[in-house]
Amino acid sequence: MALSETLTKQGTFPTPPFSARGPLSVRLLDLLSAAPDGDPHLIPLADEALQAATDIVHDDDIQLALFLLYGLHYGSVVETDDAWEWHPSLIALRLHLEAAFEAELRRVVPVPALPEPSSAAVAAALFALTGEDSGPSLSRYIAAKANREQLAEFLVHRSIYTLKEADPHSWAIPRLTGRAKAAMVEIQSDEYGGGRPERMHATIFAGMMRGLGLDDRYGSYVDQVPAVTLASLNMMSMFGLNRRLRGAIAGHLAAFEMTSSIPCGLYSRGFRRNGFGQDVTWYFDEHVEADAVHEQIAGRDLAGSLAEDEPSLLPDILFGAAACLTVDGWAGAHILDAWTAGNSALRVPLVTGAAASAPASGSES
């Protein structure tokens, strides 16, 4: 295998390297272990899970189920028969879980007052929303205090989204038109390396994981992360895959980009403080510059233009942005709270030495 292919091809697992978290995900993993046979009726099981859940966003079984269902569209989550991707039983299950997940998000996410549906006003409102201080900061902790074990834990959390960086928002490209589509493509092209696969952000992140001795194959650390980390990705997938939620995915990307440059500079500082070089900090250093560009495009040309062209989407643009801040705020607080209490932020500990003995990226597929 050529060196460039070794560096840019993502390895996969023949069977899921993670466990179910309740009756619904048990059933799903069992179904996905074979080719489709008939039309399993999964709604009653889903209703039981929804009724048992006190908080859908933090419910392990429901969030893992959604993660598995979206994973059929992304690939590299469960290697299974491709016919499952559009199997009516699983699509019905996804729609059922999504309805409850979306309703819960709309109930708990505080959305600010709506600006005028003009590009300038929407960009200003999004910069104001994302600029509000939300208390203790994970990025400041990482810059000043985190040790090597904590840095590895941080990458484990980030890997759930970042090994698929940009993919959830790319679902939105054909669901947008005109100026908003051009802006989305301008940002995503940069995310995907501008034509150079070795500069693809997910690929740079995989290199950073290897630099810390972590396994960069997708799904390696699903067992380690809490439901809210899965919920963060599931929310993006839901916003991106449902055309009616194109306002939310545009707002989500704007908020994501607007809260990235300065934290990435702090993350990079934390890794350098622990002795890591530019080969490892490249990912964060790249994002300091890239996201300072993307936030301008996302605010005015993506979210702002979308609001001008389709004013009825304005509430969802603000909802998507606020949902990004709320859910990612919970995921960050989960890590910071554990560390400040002297605990691991992982659901299951990393197995010592497992990372060192893991095959190199791309050696299995």
Place this chain on the structure above:
Amino acid sequence: MSDLNRAAPRIVACPNGPLLVRGELDLVTPEGDPIERKRRTIALCRCGVSSIKPFCDGTHKAIGFTTTE
């Protein structure tokens, strides 16, 4: 026929933020040496406090930089 790679540069003065540059232009040091441009669209620092000048690093937001009169 416009060729994207030879398009005249267009600079957007972002409110309270950087100068967003699209199109081809020469970005050089005072000696005329090229400054590496890693992406097609770049943001140039306007507030003066970026740690990666001449590029923007988003710090204008932390210092409350404004472009209004």
